[in-house]
Amino acid sequence: MIKIAFIGAGSVVFTKNLLTDVFKFPELRGTTVALHDIDPERLETAGMMARWTSGQRGAGATVEEHLDRRAALDEADFVVNMVQIGMHKATLLDFEIPRRYGLKQTIADSMGIGGIFRGLRTIPFMLDLGREMEELCPGAILLNYTNPMSMLTWAVYKAHPSVPVVGLCHNVPYTIREIASYIGVPHEEMAYDGAGINHIVWLTRLECGGEDVYPRLLAAMEDPEIYAKDKVRFELMRRFGYFVTESSEHNAEYTPYFLRDDELVKRYDVPVDEYIRRSEANLVEYAKTREKLLAGESFPLERSVEYGSLIVHSVVTGEARMVYASIENTNLVENLARGCCVEVAVAVDGTGLRPCHYGELPPQLAAHCAPHAAVQDLTVRAALEGNRDHVYHAAMLDRHAASVLSLDEIADVVDELIEAHGDALPEGIRTNATRATR
């Protein structure tokens, strides 16, 4: 029988969604679900939710709750990671400190100053997890859902090459659904190619029934109602020629064009500080979910668009499928750096995950992704080597930060954030006070 370890299972709603998907497959009935969280109350809530979901689905799962991560990992076949290191408090620091310097952010979890610091405080955990997986469940596949996706996945394959790891995100399937709704076609009928980095996957082929639908998407953009739903991404398509994944609010902070000043924010309806509101809502939702569970109430059980359960099912049954995932660039995207973390089509079957070769992105799209891959590289190196200088380098090279802040301001933001996050950061970064690059 297979065992799936959920690390950070206290993200209860996400745990429920993944389990709903897993239990939908008859072949995955009787799975052992090993839940781990460092917060006893959240762990208990996750356990209740997992049992309830299994019961509803008649899945006959064995649900285990482990405060000890090693026990959860022991002999697991799959490890799903969804931790959030530092939780809401750390997120607030990532927003508030840059904001005092005039740097606005929307989500701050994947790139930019917020992404760098979320990466720095999460990578040490990822390295521990990789080490423990090598010891306790060699060969198990690590499905990473935690952001910043590219940096965390990269850190694992760089530091623990024997751990099969993929980064999973719903940005591709959601975007396909959004595009389908803009042009009024069923999303199941869309065919597409895409490549890039997580959250910036460029859809370089977009077809429905053999027809290129870019002309229809370009026409849809002229409808003010549709345009208003996705201003940033439509502008990027207008200027760069292709539609990008994830969302307008995310992409606003990946470029210098939309968030630099109030006039731009207004023109493009950029929801500044959006993730703070979502993070607060998550806390409320968690509390409500726990109350409902304790009161014996039910929850909706709809299939999600997440790839996790599909990967587990394909590996277990051998049924082949294609997913989009973040993975090491072994020349898959030829004009992005070797070794960087790219998001491409990845085939899954009984023998595991094998990425497809993409080739060359149109040059303007590769140029759009490359600076972010460079910042991710520097952040991963900063964390792995304990090199504080690389934190400044990463921050200076972030496109959005550089469009708003001076070099001195960037250095000050970095220093303040290092100070504020304190022990959560890798040791060398905290203690090594060199600012040679200032």
Next chain:
Amino acid sequence: MTKITFVGAGSLVFTRNLCSDVLLSPALQDCTISLMDIDSERLCPSRDAVRSIVDRRGIKAHVEATTDREEALRDADYVVTTFQQGGLEAYEMDVQIPRRYGIEQCVGDTLGPGGVFRALRTIPVLLDLCREMEDLAPDALLLNYVNPMAANCWAVDLATGRPCVGLCHSVQDTSEMLAEWADVPYEEMVYFCAGINHQAFFLKLRRGGEDLYPRVKKAVGREEIRGREPVRIDIMENFGFFVTESSGHASEYMPYFRKNARMVEEELVPRFTDERNYWYDFGRTGGYLRHCLDRLEESREEYAELQASGGTEPPTARTHEYGSYIIEAIEKNTSIRVNANVPNHGLIRNLPDGCCVEVPCLVDGNGVQPTTVDRYPTQLAALNRTNVNVQELTVEAALTGDVEAVHHAVMLDPLTSAVCTLSQARAMVDELLEAQARWLPQFREGLKV
């Protein structure tokens, strides 16, 4: 409505099987099947056989047959090639002429002088076909079954860039055999296989968490199993992995097994002890050619039977050929994995860029999507490269009409170079070029004959 065109539909058994597969797919039962062959005498039996399937199953598919290739290609969605340029007449030369120079080919359709010349005859036809498809079926997917797979597909990619997938059943056959040897149910075996056509390797062979190689290695200790596949077992024991094409074939892609007639008859043939391997005559030189000549008679008899009985019961199950599954997956946007031949663009990094590799491909509504092979074992890549060298020069010769490239291809063939001096190889190629000139339009200017 989906239109599927078969070029070279006179291959009765193969055409009937592929069409039966297609017509057993619920998604394709109202398709149009267009059968084309230049030989109307061979085309009629195929047409009758396929129509009989449609009639017997009572489905709506439309079957047409024509000797006009343009008519067959017009508005096709899929073009399946199964032709054999020069037929058995040319094939006989591929085997018999080299034999006089001491080249003992068992099959001679993949590598060696036979494979080189089969490619040289075939590639001009494939390129003509692709040119016609440009106008008549610009978006159609080409499913090539014609050997030599690697050189043919490589030439199509290099010359036209057209979407083309090369299909063979060696992976299916071998995986089924290995499941039997390992004594596990086929459905429960998981494999990962990659390399080049007819020389791909099972890199992973598992059932659940169990590596099945130890079981295979144990099974080959049994005399009756060793007698089925003596060459492939040798290759596994020396190169570490099991290869996809049968022992008769495999023996001629390497220099070790058939350096002269005595070695074939006295050392190699006696190692084949399984009666089921009759079709290449236990590794004997020309074994497959004789099988083809016998088949010709059989298919005439089968056709007579078909006409007499008004059609035999059509098959009720699909064969393991990938063709119908690929078409179905694309049409219905369902997912399947196949091992197919595609251009090596970043797929196996220790094989040359652009050469034709056989790798797992995921097929769905997005088309045929090849997957990458990480850390392909060095010794396997090195072995493949001895074959890829020949393919590369063959493709160059076919596309440029450079006669010297033909000489280079054959001189670098592993079997030829184990047997012939350079001047012998040159004389042999000259003789083949002269004998086959009518099928080799690309060399007309360069040839002295």
